[in-house]
Amino acid sequence: MPQMAPLYWLMLFFFFLLVLMLFFSMNYFIKPFEKKDHTMKELTLNFKAWKL
Incomplete structure (x- = not known):
């Protein structure tokens, strides 16, 4: 708005x-x-082998 102060x-x-x-x-x-x-190898603790 040009009417306002610069x-x-x-x-x-x-x-x-x-x-x-x-x-x-x-x-x-x-x-x-x-x-x-991600270098920790704790993925095997949460792994669950599903058997159908």
Whole structure:
């Protein structure tokens, strides 16, 4: 909207960039869950031999 002040849009743009960078940095540094180690060989404990 051209009738609004350009400084207002500049502040909104910098706020958007700040929130975007905060979002990406939080996604990079904070992991929501522990990754499972696939090198462990415990698959035989959950294996069930089905007999029909």
